[in-house]
Amino acid sequence: MKNYKIAAIPADGIGPEVIAAGLQALEAVARRDGGFNVDVTSFDWGSDYYKKHGMMMPENGTDQLKDFDAIFFGAVGAPDVPDHITLWGLRLPICQGFDQYANVRPTKILPGIQSPLAGVGPGDLDWVIVRENSEGEYSGHGGRAHRGLPEEVGTEVAIFTRVGVTRIMRYAFKLAQSRPRKLLTVVTKSNAQRHGMVMWDEIAAEVSKEFPDVTWDKMLVDAMTVRMTLKPQSLDTIVATNLHADILSDLAGALAGSLGVAPTGNIDPERRYPSMFEPIHGSAFDITGKGIANPVATFWTASQMLDHLGENKAAIRLMRAVEKVTEEGIVTPDIGGKATTKEVTEAVCEAIRGEN
Ligand code: NAI
Ligand code: MG
Numbered sequence: 001m002k003n004y005k006i007a008a009i010p011a012d013g014i015g016p017e018v019i020a021a022g023l024q025a026l027e028a029v030a031r032r033d034g035g036f037n038v039d040v041t042s043f044d045w046g047s048d049y050y051k052k053h054g055m056m057m058p059e060n061g062t063d064q065l066k067d068f069d070a071i072f073f074g075a076v077g078a079p080d081v082p083d084h085i086t087l088w089g090l091r092l093p094i095c096q097g098f099d100q101y102a103n104v105r106p107t108k109i110l111p112g113i114q115s116p117l118a119g120v121g122p123g124d125l126d127w128v129i130v131r132e133n134s135e136g137e138y139s140g141h142g143g144r145a146h147r148g149l150p151e152e153v154g155t156e157v158a159i160f161t162r163v164g165v166t167r168i169m170r171y172a173f174k175l176a177q178s179r180p181r182k183l184l185t186v187v188t189k190s191n192a193q194r195h196g197m198v199m200w201d202e203i204a205a206e207v208s209k210e211f212p213d214v215t216w217d218k219m220l221v222d223a224m225t226v227r228m229t230l231k232p233q234s235l236d237t238i239v240a241t242n243l244h245a246d247i248l249s250d251l252a253g254a255l256a257g258s259l260g261v262a263p264t265g266n267i268d269p270e271r272r273y274p275s276m277f278e279p280i281h282g283s284a285f286d287i288t289g290k291g292i293a294n295p296v297a298t299f300w301t302a303s304q305m306l307d308h309l310g311e312n313k314a315a316i317r318l319m320r321a322v323e324k325v326t327e328e329g330i331v332t333p334d335i336g337g338k339a340t341t342k343e344v345t346e347a348v349c350e351a352i353r354g355e356n
Contacts, residue, residue: 002036007068011046013283014293015074021295021345028349047078056089062097073278098273100266103131111327113257125232131245160196169207172239184216187240260294263301277305294332321351
């Protein structure tokens with residue numbers, strides 16, 4: 001029997017609540033399919049760890065993770081620790097240290113979930129956003145000088161490399177090719193940003209020649225927000241820079257009904273390192289400990305993780321169970337229901353057990 005070594009990092013806020021739910025569903029689907037086993041090791045890293053040790057994870061944190069098959073991540077962020085410390089102390093060192101350069105964010109309207117867009121239902125909005133996850137605007141390049149003085153400067157330099165742009169374009173075209181519509185939209189801002197973004201466009205055009213069966217178009221990021229809102233049916237696979245896709249995928253999550261259902265995979269397509277799977281949402285301190293965190297995003301990312309591990313049947317089974325439960329209206333308050341995290345989780349596990 002196959003045995004997958006999973007590193008769980010629940011971290012902060014509702015992270016531990018949704019990761020516990022996700023592990024329960026993984027366990028249920030592994031038992032149902034019988035062909036594999038998930039062997040989970042949990043790490044207590046995050047803001048509490050920071051308050052004790054002055055860092056979000058140990059110095060050799062990524063070393064400790066490198067032999068796992070995948071990482072299952074909750075969320076970071078605490079009201080009393082600055083966000084740049086929590087983010088740069090844990091999540092980003094893992095993404096960058098393991099060169100998880102493709103951030104893959106599927107979005108669709110699940111059955112029973114209402115989109116805020118009038119007249120838009122399941123089938124009208126079924127996208128995958130591919131976010132460049134290793135460079136661009138979040139490369140960490142820049143600095144500050146003359147701190148505190150009136151002449152203080154801060155720079156935040158966006159870095160685009162030919163290698164980085166080519167590999168994300170290739171990943172996105174390939175993904176678009178694997179989906180029925182074979183349709184890719186390349187998001188850009190090459191009208192105002194005339195260096196890196198123009199190179200981005202040129203490389204997209206070059207890579208497109210390797211995928212003659214993929215139809216693709218180019219869209220300025222500001223106009224893209226309008227198209228996502230007014231013509232969601234016109235989009236399928238989308239590729240964008242680190243910053244642009246960060247913003248667009250929050251919009252995508254909201255248009256699909258809630259941030260609480262949106263998943264993401266941080267993928268190393270070359271499989272040199274473990275990839276990391278997480279809900280898109282943050283630590284949501286406003287609802288922490290109330291037992292009402294929506295676990296659907298975490299189930300969905302668990303399904304992405306199974307798919308990445310090669311367990312496609314189990315991945316599909318898990319998502320079918322989730323869709324059955326949302327369709328029945330067993331959902332948390334953020335999407336208009338009354339169910340608790342525990343009730344949704346039990347319903348999903350029950351649906352997994354009852355599946356043919
Ligand atoms: P957030 O995603 O934590 O919450 C935004 C809103 O959505 C809140 O009202 C929250 O209750 C709701 N929400 C989020 N996930 C939910 C779920 N599963 N079920 C029900 N409702 C849910 O974003 P916010 O408030 O901007 O940030 C809170 C903290 O999380 C900050 O410290 C931020 O830096 C951090 N953060 C961390 C991320 C990560 O670890 N990947 C991503 C986004 C934010
Ligand atoms: Mg974000």
